[in-house]
Amino acid sequence: MSRLVTQDLIFDVPGRSGGTALNFAIEPGQVWGVLGPNGAGKTTLLHTLAGLNSPRSGQVLLADQPLATLRRRDIARALGMVFQERLDGFPATVLETALIGRHPYLSLWQMEGADDYARAEAALEKLDVAHLRDRLVSTLSGGERQRVAMATVLTQAPSIWLADEPTNHLDLHHQSAVMALMAEQAAEGRAVMMCLHDLNLAARWCDHILLLYPSGEACWGPRDTMLVPSALERLYQQRLATVEVNGAPVFVPVQ
Amino acid sequence: MATRLWQPLGLLAVIAIAAMLFSLTVGSAQLSASQLWAVVQGQGDALAGTMVIDLRLPRGLSAFAVGGLLAVAGALMQVLLRNPLADPYVLGLSGGASIGALAAMLAGVGGVLMSGSAFLGALVSTFLVFGLAHGSGGWTPSRLLLTGVVVAAGWGAVITLMLALSPAERLPGMLYWLMGDLSYARAPWPPLLLLMLTCIVLIPLGRSLNVLARGPQQAAALGVDVRPLEWGIYVAASLLTAAAVTTAGSIGFVGLVVPHMLRLLLGNDQRLILPACALAGGTLLVLADTLARTMIAPEQLPVGVITALLGVPTFLFLLYRSR
Numbered sequence: 171m172s173r174l175v176t177q178d179l180i181f182d183v184p185g186r187s188g189g190t191a192l193n194f195a196i197e198p199g200q201v202w203g204v205l206g207p208n209g210a211g212k213t214t215l216l217h218t219l220a221g222l223n224s225p226r227s228g229q230v231l232l233a234d235q236p237l238a239t240l241r242r243r244d245i246a247r248a249l250g251m252v253f254q255e256r257l258d259g260f261p262a263t264v265l266e267t268a269l270i271g272r273h274p275y276l277s278l279w280q281m282e283g284a285d286d287y288a289r290a291e292a293a294l295e296k297l298d299v300a301h302l303r304d305r306l307v308s309t310l311s312g313g314e315r316q317r318v319a320m321a322t323v324l325t326q327a328p329s330i331w332l333a334d335e336p337t338n339h340l341d342l343h344h345q346s347a348v349m350a351l352m353a354e355q356a357a358e359g360r361a362v363m364m365c366l367h368d369l370n371l372a373a374r375w376c377d378h379i380l381l382l383y384p385s386g387e388a389c390w391g392p393r394d395t396m397l398v399p400s401a402l403e404r405l406y407q408q409r410l411a412t413v414e415v416n417g418a419p420v421f422v423p424v425q
Numbered sequence: 426m427a428t429r430l431w432q433p434l435g436l437l438a439v440i441a442i443a444a445m446l447f448s449l450t451v452g453s454a455q456l457s458a459s460q461l462w463a464v465v466q467g468q469g470d471a472l473a474g475t476m477v478i479d480l481r482l483p484r485g486l487s488a489f490a491v492g493g494l495l496a497v498a499g500a501l502m503q504v505l506l507r508n509p510l511a512d513p514y515v516l517g518l519s520g521g522a523s524i525g526a527l528a529a530m531l532a533g534v535g536g537v538l539m540s541g542s543a544f545l546g547a548l549v550s551t552f553l554v555f556g557l558a559h560g561s562g563g564w565t566p567s568r569l570l571l572t573g574v575v576v577a578a579g580w581g582a583v584i585t586l587m588l589a590l591s592p593a594e595r596l597p598g599m600l601y602w603l604m605g606d607l608s609y610a611r612a613p614w615p616p617l618l619l620l621m622l623t624c625i626v627l628i629p630l631g632r633s634l635n636v637l638a639r640g641p642q643q644a645a646a647l648g649v650d651v652r653p654l655e656w657g658i659y660v661a662a663s664l665l666t667a668a669a670v671t672t673a674g675s676i677g678f679v680g681l682v683v684p685h686m687l688r689l690l691l692g693n694d695q696r697l698i699l700p701a702c703a704l705a706g707g708t709l710l711v712l713a714d715t716l717a718r719t720m721i722a723p724e725q726l727p728v729g730v731i732t733a734l735l736g737v738p739t740f741l742f743l744l745y746r747s748r
Contacts, residue, residue: 221645222645246647256643261693262693266692270635270647273632274647278632
């Protein structure tokens with residue numbers, strides 16, 4: 171299982187002059203939450219970590235190799251990305267969509283085999299969308315599509331998950347189920363980093379937190395040192411009340 | 426899994442061969458199946474042999490190659506631009522080729538020089554559109570599409586101007602070329618070999634194209650080198666279209682509608698769609714050309730008219746029935 175390390179990374183947000191140089195390591199077994207207001211650059215950070223955007227300076231190391239020197243195919247075997255936005259190119263079924271997660275493992279002339287199908291079907295089962303396997307993705311609801319996207323990355327079986335708001339469009343039950351899946355992935359020795367808007371999901375499921383301010387400033391560390399009301403109030407420019415439920419803090423916005 | 430690919434391709438290949446044989450037997454002199462068989466074996470009367478081997482076969486093979494090239498180029502453009510309305514000519518390629526060909530006709534040259542002039546026009550247009558769309562930043566599908574459409578409109582105006590200024594006796598030939606005409610296609614092998622080569626290269630890339638159709642970022646995250654692949658598609662589709670247009674003028678409709686028909690029937694796996702396009706596009710154009718040279722024989726119709734007349738109702742029927 172591999173780790174993802176940033177070295178003096180300043181990611182490139184158009185129109186932003188500076189920002190904190192990021193030096194953190196996402197280790198196997200950890201679940202990181204990225205918190206920040208709209209437009210702070212959470213998605214851009216995730217894309218930079220995935221090698222989809224070039225950083226302004228510094229670099230990202232995947233298993234101690236600079237990301238820029240690795241082939242995309244090798245990156246895709248180690249690192250999976252759940253996108254916030256998805257394009258409907260041409261109509262495709264749910265099963266076909268999950269199967270593209272096997273793309274980085276198949277050679278040019280190879281067709282998907284029984285093993286690939288089994289992995290895709292198991293992933294659909296895990297995300298509770300197996301009954302939709304022959305439906306066209308374009309006919310699904312937002313939450314169902316979100317789960318299909320998660321199933322695609324589960325089929326890809328990366329050792330590092332980068333998930334951009336994985337609970338988008340999901341009902342409460344499936345929000346919990348998806349977060350539990352992320353925790354399960356980490357428990358099996360994978361590393362997870364996700365952008366979240368829900369402070370309480372972050373408090374409940376993440377062990378590390380990165381706070382991203384619109385100015386480009388950032389701070390990161392273990393959850394309990396990061397999720398302090400004063401820092402969060404400054405982050406969101408919003409007053410918060412904190413209560414405790416089952417031993418975990420719950421943050422509620424107040425007037 | 427593999428049978429899912431080979432069954433429809435096998436069926437399409439059988440239909441293609443049947444269409445080809447049909448086109449060899451019909452025309453100003455009808456041949457029976459036994460007469461055709463005699464010609465194939467090198468027997469039978471010499472006139473029938475000459476007619477089939479020297480006239481109908483090269484023309485039929487050219488039609489097949491051109492139809493296949495256009496359909497494959499259209500399917501590639503649709504994936505590249507992620508736009509179902511894209512066709513091989515969407516980037517102004519046929520306009521550039523037409524101006525090259527018409528200029529050659531105006532200068533009174535034909536044959537290889539005219540083909541060369543058309544090919545040159547197609548390439549100039551391709552590079553012009555790509556250069557303009559690229560601009561100072563990178564290109565995006567919508568910018569490429571808009572640039573292509575506007576450049577094509579510009580070529581259209583120049584073509585109209587050339588037609589208006591041309592001497593009347595040259596007009597029929599020019600109009601036929603503009604609508605697509607296979608009567609001068611005598612060298613089927615270059616486009617046919619190009620078609621086969623393209624299919625061999627594209628089938629292993631099909632899965633990457635499937636992923637690319639879901640957007641460049643998703644494709645990159647799944648291990649596709651997006652920029653080289655997109656460049657490759659662009660160059661390949663342009664080259665295929667240029668070869669097709671050079672052989673038979675700008676035949677419309679095949680490149681837009683054949684990929685769509687096949688997607689409605691067979692789904693969206695490019696590994697299946699691209700070779701199926703080669704077979705079905707070729708078949709459609711062989712049949713259309715057979716009709717074009719027989720319907721009002723001894724006069725000939727422009728084959729582009731027939732592809733549209735055959736293709737429009739078939740396509741609308743499939744679209745109406747689809748979910």
